[in-house]
Amino acid sequence: MLTDGFVLGAASGGFTVLDSLYQLLAFLVLMWLLKKFAWAPLMKVMKDREEHIASEINQAEDAKKEAKELLQQQQEMLKNARQESHTFIENAKKQAEVQKEEIIRAAREEAERHKEAARLEIQQEKENAVAALKEQVASLSVLIASKVIEKELSEKDHAELIQESIKKAGEE
Secondary structure, eight states, X not given: OHHHHHBSSTTTTOOBHHHHHHHHHHHHHHHHHIIIIIIXXXXXXXXXHHHHHHHHHHHHHHHHHHHHHHHHHHHHHHHHHHHHHHHHHHHXXXXXXXXXXXXXXXXXXXXXXXXXXXXXXXXXXXXXXXXXXXXXXXXXXXXXXXXXXHSOOOHHHHHHHHHHHHHHHHHO
8 A cells, every 4th residue: 555655646657755755856957056056157157247237327417417517517617607608798889988988078179179270260360451551541541642642533433433442452
């Protein structure tokens, strides 16, 4: 009967306890071999891969931080450049306004000088004309006096003499 217990289902196909023990032993030996020769290197590869991925993630985070910092620096530089250009434009406008006022002031002064020079020239010409007129009147007076002395004039002759003298003065 004991042999009957070891042979379970021998009649049905041959599955025995010994087969089970053999399979269990083979499984354990296989597990031990896998652990010793395959599991350790596999775990080492997995650990290296995990470290590599962690390193890549850290590098990516560092690069992202650096890119953010660079972006902030660039934005700050752009802001400063805009401010400087705005200040430069405002200064240029102020300087242009000052130059415009200076040019207008200089033009007004020049116009006043020309106006004063023209006024002085007109005054001088007027004085010259008055002096010339005085000379002509004096010479006409002398001429009239000499003619009066030469002859005694009637009122009619006197008026004609005056008209004639005025005509001569106008022609000269």
